[in-house]
Amino acid sequence: MQYDANGALIQTEIPGLKLINRGKVRDVYDLGDALLFVATDRLSAFDVVMPNGVPRKGEVLTQISLFWFDLMRDIPNHLISADVASRPELTAYVKDLQGRSMIVRKAKVLPVECIVRGYLVGSGWKDYQKTGMVSGLKLRAGYQQASKLDEPLFTPSTKAEIGDHDEAISFEQVGGIIxxxxAAALRELSLKIYSTARDYAEKRGIIVADTKFEFGEIDGRIILVDEVLTPDSSRFWPADQYQVGTSPVSLDKQYVRDYLETLDWNKTAPGPELPANVVKKTSDKYLEAYRMLTGKSL
Incomplete structure (x- = not known):
């Protein structure tokens, strides 16, 4: 296992297990009858993985996903267990893996990013300003930046290969792909999960502005896969700091993005080393997101 000077887990190594994928954050291993998802503490910004990580970030991502899977247990998902000690081949690595790992079912992942927007911000806001539309959907006039939409929007995108960017596609294009x-099932599930999470989070003082889901199939049945409703896959805003007409403060890595924007860096690899204060502040934001959502501290 590779840790950085701050104690962040940067990379996993599990001899004897086949590494299927090393993504921006997750290392995925083949367990034969299942997969092992390990959320490292790697952090990517502008599609570049930073050289140092954010301590406990992977733990937060995993524990928030587990929280939502449990809250919405009526929605089929890929989780088998979060107890790595239950697998003999992982016994030697329990200290490194426990708390940040999930043992999950193997599924055929559908090649669509299922994005739901409840508020008009980011690329959606930019599209609206230019065209009055978001992902080809015509919206009424009068919205401001960060306005709550009259109804949540399903705005899917392609799933890009590493190094490429996702591209927005229409609902009809999703139908052409899968x-x-x-396509109708993904839209219905995505809107249902988002609305459930949004209503719950509001009671905890968090606005879920937008999020993205991934789905897979097992024996023709569609299930929720990967992480779900985390600060990496969603925009969480503290409700007490929300203000229409501004870009609200986020409980995620926006603090890192804002710092990087102050640098003379061309947003290509390698990324710059993050200062200790930026790492600490970002770690605190992830832990705060978990505390506010669950009412517990990690």
């Missing part, structure tokens, strides 16, 4: 029935 079939009309599956």
């Amino acid at each position: 079939g009309a029935d599956k």
Whole structure:
């Protein structure tokens, strides 16, 4: 296992297990009858993985996903267990893996990012300013930056290969990729999960502005896969700091992005080393997101 000077887990190494994918954050291993998802403390910004990580970030991502899977247990998902000690081949690595890992079912992942927007911000806001539309959907006039939308929008995108960027596509294009029935099922599930999470989070003082989901299939049944409703896959705003007409403060890595924007850096690899104070502040934001959502501290 590779840790940085701040104690952040940067990379996992598990001899004897096949590494299927080393993504921006997750290392995925083949367990034969299942997969092992390990959320490291790596952090990416502007599609570049930073050289140092954010301590406990991977733990927060995993524990928040587990929280939502439990809260919405009526939605089929890929989780088998979060107890790595239950697998003999992982016994030697429990100290490194426990708390940041999930043992999950193998699924055929559908090639669509299922994005739901409840508020008009980011690329959606930019599109609206230019065209009055978001992902080809015509919106009424009069919205401001960070306005709550009259109804949440399903705005899917392609799933890009590493190094490429996702591209927004229409609902009809989703149907062309995976079939009309599956497209309708993804839209219905995505809006249902978002609305459930939004209503819950509001009671905890968090606005879920937007989020993205991934789905897979097992024996023709659509299930929720990967992480869900975390600060990496969603925009969380503290409700007491929310103000229409501004870009609200986020409980995520926006603090890192804002810092990087002050540098003379061309947003290509390698990324710059993050200062200790930026790392600490970002770690605190992730832990605060967990505390506010669950009412517990990690």
